[in-house]
Amino acid sequence: MVSASEWVQPSTRTDLxxxxxxxxxxxxxxxxxxxxxYLYHQIRTExxxxxxxxxxxxxxxFNPDLYNPDVVINILIKALTSPFPDFNLCISLLDERxxxxxxxxxxxxxALLPLxxxxxxxxxxxxxxxxxxxxxxxxxxSLRDNYTVECxxxxxxxxxxxxxxxxxxxxxxxxxxxSTYLNLDVEDLGEYVQKLGWTVGDAGVISxxxxxxxxxxxxxxxxxxxxxxxTKIITHAQxx
Amino acid sequence: MAQRWESDLDExxxxxxxxxxxxxxxxxxxxxxAQPRIDEATLLAxxxxxxxxxxxxxxxDVVKRFIVHFHQAVLDNNLAEITVAYESGWNKLTEKYYQxxxxxxxxxxxPLVNDDQIFLILYRELYYRHVYSRLQPDIDDRFHSYENSCxxxxxxLNSDGPVALQLPEQWLWDIIDEFIYQFQSxxxxxxxxxxxxxxxxxxxxxxxQVWSSYSVLNVLYSLIQKSKIHENIAAVxxxxxxxxxxxxxxEYGVRPLYRMLGYFSIIGLLRVHSLLGDFTLALKVMxxxxxxxxxxxxRVTACHVTTYYYVGFCYIMLRRYTxxxxxxxxxxxxxxxxxxxxxxxxxYDQINKTADRMYALYAICNALSPSRLDDNISNIxxxxxxxxxxxxxxxxxxxxxxxxxxxxxxxKFINANPPPYEDPDLLATYIEEPPVEPAQRHLGLFxxxxxxxxxxxxxxxxxxxYTSLDASKLANFLDADEEEMVQQLMVMKQASRSVSRVEGxxxxxxxxxxPTSDLDFVIDENMVHIAESTVGRxxxxxxxRNTEHAQRVYDTVKxxxxxxxxxxxxxxQHHQQQQQGSAPPKSAGQKVAWGGVKVN
Numbered sequence: 055m056v057s058a059s060e061w062v063q064p065s066t067r068t069d070l071x072x073x074x075x076x077x078x079x080x081x082x083x084x085x086x087x088x089x090x091x092y093l094y095h096q097i098r099t100e101x102x103x104x105x106x107x108x109x110x111x112x113x114x115x116f117n118p119d120l121y122n123p124d125v126v127i128n129i130l131i132k133a134l135t136s137p138f139p140d141f142n143l144c145i146s147l148l149d150e151r152x153x154x155x156x157x158x159x160x161x162x163x164x165a166l167l168p169l170x171x172x173x174x175x176x177x178x179x180x181x182x183x184x185x186x187x188x189x190x191x192x193x194x195x196s197l198r199d200n201y202t203v204e205c206x207x208x209x210x211x212x213x214x215x216x217x218x219x220x221x222x223x224x225x226x227x228x229x230x231x232x233s234t235y236l237n238l239d240v241e242d243l244g245e246y247v248q249k250l251g252w253t254v255g256d257a258g259v260i261s262x263x264x265x266x267x268x269x270x271x272x273x274x275x276x277x278x279x280x281x282x283x284x285t286k287i288i289t290h291a292q293x294x
Numbered sequence: 295m296a297q298r299w300e301s302d303l304d305e306x307x308x309x310x311x312x313x314x315x316x317x318x319x320x321x322x323x324x325x326x327x328a329q330p331r332i333d334e335a336t337l338l339a340x341x342x343x344x345x346x347x348x349x350x351x352x353x354x355d356v357v358k359r360f361i362v363h364f365h366q367a368v369l370d371n372n373l374a375e376i377t378v379a380y381e382s383g384w385n386k387l388t389e390k391y392y393q394x395x396x397x398x399x400x401x402x403x404x405p406l407v408n409d410d411q412i413f414l415i416l417y418r419e420l421y422y423r424h425v426y427s428r429l430q431p432d433i434d435d436r437f438h439s440y441e442n443s444c445x446x447x448x449x450x451l452n453s454d455g456p457v458a459l460q461l462p463e464q465w466l467w468d469i470i471d472e473f474i475y476q477f478q479s480x481x482x483x484x485x486x487x488x489x490x491x492x493x494x495x496x497x498x499x500x501x502x503q504v505w506s507s508y509s510v511l512n513v514l515y516s517l518i519q520k521s522k523i524h525e526n527i528a529a530v531x532x533x534x535x536x537x538x539x540x541x542x543x544x545e546y547g548v549r550p551l552y553r554m555l556g557y558f559s560i561i562g563l564l565r566v567h568s569l570l571g572d573f574t575l576a577l578k579v580m581x582x583x584x585x586x587x588x589x590x591x592x593r594v595t596a597c598h599v600t601t602y603y604y605v606g607f608c609y610i611m612l613r614r615y616t617x618x619x620x621x622x623x624x625x626x627x628x629x630x631x632x633x634x635x636x637x638x639x640x641x642y643d644q645i646n647k648t649a650d651r652m653y654a655l656y657a658i659c660n661a662l663s664p665s666r667l668d669d670n671i672s673n674i675x676x677x678x679x680x681x682x683x684x685x686x687x688x689x690x691x692x693x694x695x696x697x698x699x700x701x702x703x704x705x706k707f708i709n710a711n712p713p714p715y716e717d718p719d720l721l722a723t724y725i726e727e728p729p730v731e732p733a734q735r736h737l738g739l740f741x742x743x744x745x746x747x748x749x750x751x752x753x754x755x756x757x758x759x760y761t762s763l764d765a766s767k768l769a770n771f772l773d774a775d776e777e778e779m780v781q782q783l784m785v786m787k788q789a790s791r792s793v794s795r796v797e798g799x800x801x802x803x804x805x806x807x808x809p810t811s812d813l814d815f816v817i818d819e820n821m822v823h824i825a826e827s828t829v830g831r832x833x834x835x836x837x838x839r840n841t842e843h844a845q846r847v848y849d850t851v852k853x854x855x856x857x858x859x860x861x862x863x864x865x866x867q868h869h870q871q872q873q874q875g876s877a878p879p880k881s882a883g884q885k886v887a888w889g890g891v892k893v894n
Binding site: 057059061062076104105108118145146175180181219225227231268275287291 | 578
């Protein structure tokens with residue numbers, strides 16, 4: 055069972071950040087720098103804290119002057135690989151803003167947002183080969199060169215999305231299929247699945263260990279009513 | 295920390311100068327013919343006084359008496375009398391005299407209440423609420439209602455110590471509810487730039503903090519902090535004694551007025567954050583508030599219903615359909631049970647409308663995550679939204695039905711910031727390319743979730759027919775590429791798991807991943823193995839319904855008059871009346887609560 059508590063409050067979150075996320079200080083525009091630094095810390099490490107990032111977007115929502123497109127893009131890249139609907143939760147805080155007023159510093163977000171959204175949809179629809187194809191294509195060059203290259207472990211984070219989907223749905227999977235999902239060639243694939251504790255069998259078929267999601271069982275659900283749950287109605291009948 | 299927010303609030307409030315405000319956009323221009331020799335201000339004052347006297351003379355006597363009486367009840371802190379005046383008197387007189395016009399202005403009735411400023415603030419609160427609900431508020435009404443709210447909250451928060459005023463809980467809820475409604479209404483109104491007059495444009499350009507998101511949040515947070523409501527809730531949950539709690543919450547928190555305003559402000563935050571599209575924060579601010587029918591906020595039905603509506607909606611936007619369904623089922627059953635007591639309440643219409651929206655949201659959730667949680671509610675949904683529900687259960691082609699129900703049932707979303715009224719150039723661009731409306735933006739995001747799992751219903755209908763099946767064969771049935779179909783199966787698998795709140799978890803955001811579908815499967819290389827869970831026959835509901843039915847029959851028979859005997863007709867009738875008085879006939883609907891009947 056995956057718990058949401060790590061999402062609500064990651065163990066890596068410091069007290070300082072916790073105070074900002076949970077307290078009324080989250081509305082103070084002067085604190086945006088602390089939260090932005092924390093985001094860049096997440097970019098450099100493989101940590102992730104959705105609620106802290108949403109707090110940045112909240113400050114941007116209330117104080118449009120603070121808006122920093124690079125920060126927004128990095129937040130979205132982090133949200134892309136979350137098992138929760140973080141990506142849409144972030145977008146939902148991006149209010150419509152007036153067209154860019156400063157031509158010297160063009161806002162990269164309007165150009166990248168459709169691409170990020172498409173990538174997100176592909177992951178959500180488990181269209182993993184299509185995701186990699188688009189991500190490796192020229193269309194994504196600027197995203198790769200300016201942003202994801204800085205985001206430590208981005209591709210591995212995408213692979214973890216794949217692993218989550220495959221773990222639940224498969225008992226055994228062909229290595230060819232899996233290699234297109236993970237975008238790994240056969241050699242790397244063997245090493246990768248070994249780390250996961252999956253075994254490569256004959257003819258390159260990979261077996262996954264059992265987990266609650268990949269062993270469906272038929273059950274008959276029976277209602278379970280205890281007498282004390284019916285006390286009200288029985289008492290009523292007696293009184294009447 | 296608290297102090298800074300309050301001082302911000304102070305600054306906001308200092309900007310509000312009622313006299314100045316009226317001077318600026320009140321009666322200007324009406325008396326242009328004034329003779330230049332007479333001091334304009336004096337003339338204005340005299341004329342205003344005359345106008346007020348004239349207005350006073352046309353106020354019906356019964357209304358005057360009502361106001362005097364109402365004022366006395368407030369002075370005496372007589373909650374029973376205030377409640378009668380507030381819930382009954384005001385509404386009756388509105389029906390009689392003010393269906394299509396404003397109540398007399400506060401200045402007009404001021405002599406009746408010895409110019410009691412506090413009462414006049416409360417009176418204006420009702421006055422503007424009436425304007426918003428029955429008439430069309432103009433820009434002056436919108437600005438002045440904001441100023442009046444600020445004066446009210448300023449009085450409550452920044453007097454020397456807690457104020458002695460007492461108000462019924464219903465009214466306290468209505469104050470917070472109306473404050474947020476007017477904020478939301480203003481935000482929607484200000485986005486319609488095209489229809490604004492030159493004067494309105496100017497006023498909006500100078501509007502400053504009027505109805506700003508920060509000012510609204512400041513009020514709510516200040517009330518929460520002043521009342522120490524979070525500390526209060528925590529202390530109650532820890533089972534502290536009344537004395538200990540009084541110690542913890544301090545001089546403000548012990549007063550019912552502040553305690554309830556604090557409580558309602560938490561619900562207010564839930565609502566404001568939902569309107570602004572911050573669904574995580576909306577649920578986060580509810581931390582500590584227990585969602586059960588014993589919670590203090592359930593004493594005001596409108597608050598109870600509002601809370602569940604927004605919590606349920608936020609769960610939908612967090613893709614937690616199971617939690618949303620559970621929330622809606624709980625409150626919809628409550629509304630059904632309460633129906634017989636509430637038909638006469640003036641809020642009945644509003645509660646009914648919200649309930650209808652929740653039935654629509656329930657239909658949406660059930661299409662995305664089929665469950666059989668409550669047959670009773672499901673049947674009502676089928677009656678009201680059966681057509682849409684059938685379409686939504688068909689995947690891609692059901693998208694318009696999702697769209698229709700979402701727009702019908704979603705909150706009235708707002709933008710956090712006004713259009714650029716202070717910058718004419720930007721405003722021109724704004725008019726030329728109006729941004730997407732907030733509701734449409736949220737609809738788009740929601741539909742992207744729906745689209746992602748669009749293949750599920752079709753797959754589901756095929757899988758239901760088999761226990762195992764070759765993947766290529768299934769792809770053939772679906773007329774799809776095998777690889778594509780395998781990817782859809784993974785989507786289906788993920789859609790059948792959801793984070794859901796487990797009993798005992800404090801925060802509304804907490805939860806564990808649980809399976810939510812009765813149909814499960816696994817792919818073994820190229821074979822799909824399917825397992826279906828079925829629900830055994832349910833006896834409890836049948837038993838309860840029939841017991842109730844038998845009870846009703848029995849009661850009817852018992853209450854039926856005996857065949858008349860000659861000579862005793864009058865006593866007979868008398869007896870019958872008495873019986874009816876003591877044992878009212880049972881009406882339809884579930885009288886006996888189900889208790890905690892659970893289906894595992």
